[in-house]
Amino acid sequence: MTEVYFYHLQNQPLEKVLPQLLEKCLERGWRCVVQASSDERVQALDQHLWTWRDDSFLPHGLESEANASEQPVLLTISENNANGAKARFFVEGASSENLAGYERAIHLFDGNDPDAVDNARAQWKIAQAAGHAVTYWQQDEAGRWQQKA
Template sequence: MTRIDFHLNVADHLLYTCRLVRKAHGSGLRVVCFSTRPEVLEQLDQLMWTFSDEDFLPHVVTGHPGITETPIVLTDKADDVVHHDLLINLDEQWPPFFSRFERLVEIVGLDEDHKALARQRYKFYKDRGYPLNTFDRAGA
């Protein structure tokens, strides 16, 4: 069963995502970052190239031919999901394919609208019996 972690009070969700991806990749996990908004994936792609001078995060954006070999995938499609270690949800709704993964991370920002949508996702997962964890990242 998928373990679901909510990371709360994150000031910059894309920078935080890069840090999570760096940690997961360093631990040997394969990562999928999901959003149905192309601009989010584009911003994350750019940030992964520039957020650290010391770390390289080998990643591809949906549709790239090397998607099956690359350990980090940025996608808006369930069809592009080729590995199932860690899913990071950057969308407002739950990913329809999240149950294929060992772990799911939900990143919750500071905005009240964002928190309200996260509460709906939390309730969705809880009602289905998924193990849930919360981590308050205020100031992190």
């Protein structure tokens, strides 16, 4: 079964948390897919990942590009796994019930948005019902992630 992590974003925005988690996955040797809910969001993430830190960038590409299968991080709105990723990130309400083949699925949701919280709760129930190992993470005041469930 896939490990399904839920990250409750309250103190830091997606644009700060996502690149850090992607780097952790790449350090493990995992390819990643980031599924967003709109093409506009995919384009914004694409631009952000090239410039998110002054001293580095995250190598990535778009599923619509010719070399998608070679990308360590792939941005998409589809449920495809064109690069053979082991980790799948869901942002801004994107979701999929098909987690076969993934080591880990990561839902990042804005804890200040009631709709995002409701969607995360629904995805939690779906993942639990499917028999996945589900955990919930929340940041403390110092910015450290604490497992809450």
